[in-house]
Amino acid sequence: GAVVSQHPSWVICKSGTSVKIECRSLDFQATTMFWYRQFPKQSLMLMATSNEGSKATYEQGVEKDKFLINHASLTLSTLTVTSAHPEDSSFYICSASPGQGQQFFGPGTRLTVL
Amino acid sequence: DAKTTQPPSMDCAEGRAANLPCNHSTISGNEYVYWYRQIHSQGPQYIIHGLKNNETNEMASLIITEDRKSSTLILPHATLRDTAVYYCIAPTGANNLFFGTGTRLTVIP
Numbered sequence: 549g550a551v552v553s554q555h556p557s558w559v560i561c562k563s564g565t566s567v568k569i570e571c572r573s574l575d576f577q578a579t580t581m582f583w584y585r586q587f588p589k590q591s592l593m594l595m596a597t598s599n600e601g602s603k604a605t606y607e608q609g610v611e612k613d614k615f616l617i618n619h620a621s622l623t624l625s626t627l628t629v630t631s632a633h634p635e636d637s638s639f640y641i642c643s644a645s646p647g648q649g650q651q652f653f654g655p656g657t658r659l660t661v662l
Numbered sequence: 663d664a665k666t667t668q669p670p671s672m673d674c675a676e677g678r679a680a681n682l683p684c685n686h687s688t689i690s691g692n693e694y695v696y697w698y699r700q701i702h703s704q705g706p707q708y709i710i711h712g713l714k715n716n717e718t719n720e721m722a723s724l725i726i727t728e729d730r731k732s733s734t735l736i737l738p739h740a741t742l743r744d745t746a747v748y749y750c751i752a753p754t755g756a757n758n759l760f761f762g763t764g765t766r767l768t769v770i771p
Contacts, residue, residue, distance in 0.1 A: 550708075552705075554705075582759075584761075591749075591761040591762060591763055591764065592700075592706065592761040593761075594758060594759070594760075597758065639703070641705045641706070643705075643759075650708060650711070651759060652708060653698075653705035653706045653707065655704055656704060656705045658703075
């Protein structure tokens with residue numbers, strides 16, 4: 549149980565294009581989902597927290613107009629990187645929480661912007 | 663999150679117990695201690711969590727000191743697949759997990 553999937557697992561795109569990443573909780577309902585990114589040899593950094601049906605809360609320094617988050621249902625959240633640039637290349641990881649404290653992580657999406 | 667301190671790296675021989683320490687001297691009474699690990703190029707994996715009592719599951723044991731200022735994650739029989747970065751986290755309230763630098767555990771054949 550407690551499986552979280554992400555799609556795609558990797559994506560390469562041209563600079564200036566937008567990329568959508570999906571995060572799904574497969575066997576539980578997630579009231580809260582989180583988006584992280586991880587640059588090489590660094591730890592995970594929280595980007596935003598989203599609750600189903602409401603606007604996401606972004607961490608300081610994360611542009612909400614560049615990283616669009618939609619949490620339309622209790623099992624699906626999407627992150628859209630708009631007008632991606634090479635500096636946005638990173639490992640994007642989502643997690644889903646069924647309740648207090650515990651989070652289950654997706655396998656991550658590696659984004660490379662050329 | 664309460665600040666946690668972990669050694670940057672540890673080695674462990676395959677088949678032996680791996681004991682990973684964590685200091686969380688500023689932890690408050692209602693903050694749990696969570697352990698996650700991240701194998702290279704994968705998402706973090708939940709291992710175990712606890713509040714006051716020692717905990718054990720199919721993956722590991724968690725020993726928390728009586729004053730709750732430190733804890734130890736124990737992998738009883740380490741395998742090569744346990745090589746990963748292990749994170750000790752004490753989140754507050756809102757489920758936000760702060761991933762510090764963790765401990766890079768290398769299991770040696």
